Amino acid sequence: HFKDAYAEHGFGNQELSEQLVSFASNIANQPGVSDADKTAIISYAISQMGAEVAARPQDARVLLEYSLVLRAAGDYPDSLKAIENALALSPEKQEIMLQKGTVEWQMGDATAAAADFNKAYSLAHGYDDAATYAAAGDVITNNLAASKQILLDHFSTTTVDSDVLIYAYYQVKDYGDMLHVLELRNRTNPSADTGYRLASAYSLAGRTGDARATILATMKAYPATAAQGQSLLSQLGSQ
DSSP states (O other): OOHHHHHHHHHHHHHHHHHHHHHHHHHHTTTTSOHHHHHHHHHHHHHHHHHHHHHOOHHHHHHHHHHHHHHHHOOOOHHHHHHHHHHHSSTTTTHHHHHHHHHHHTTOOHHHHHHHHHHHHHHOOOOTHHHHHHHHHHHTOOOOOHHHHHHHHHHSOOOOHHHHHHHHHTTTTTTHHHHHHHHHHHHHSHHHEEEEEEEHHHHHTTTTHHHHHHHHHHHOOOOGHHHHHHHHHHHHHHH
């Protein structure tokens, strides 16, 4: 369908390009898709976006999308180059700066990532995502007091439901703060996935009893997921 759309509309259709990048990025993380299909789809997206960059090298948005699909492919060095080129064209764009920090984080450069996250937040304090990324940047550079101050100033609480914060806490083994976020999510937006994710976090933190109770409660609330719950209980039994 994407090939048909490109054949009909040609290059320069921003919505089509962004949808292709989003589709390829999602496919890259789907366990049920074969490696061959993933490679074909991501390679096609990289090829199309590369051609778009060649046609519009001064378009920061195109460079951003190119960076995103390269990142989905695991090509972090070239993704960083593309995002740096985009940032050179739009140096005050928060979204681009946050994406640059994300690539640096995935490359293992926490210091550079934190600097970009905090710089992005300093440009405008009204953007929730910039605040959570800035706080996460302080977490991964072991500046927890600064992280909590950002959250408190921006959200009036230090417990904010954010995947980027959960991952940052996990990375530095701050299981207490990670659990606070997951407990909040399980209260305010309950689902089977949320319940089992919280149970796994309890287990990781050594709270086996809480993990078991959460699994049982989730199985009761969502009976269709009982097999998943039993599998998690079996894993607890071996600990």
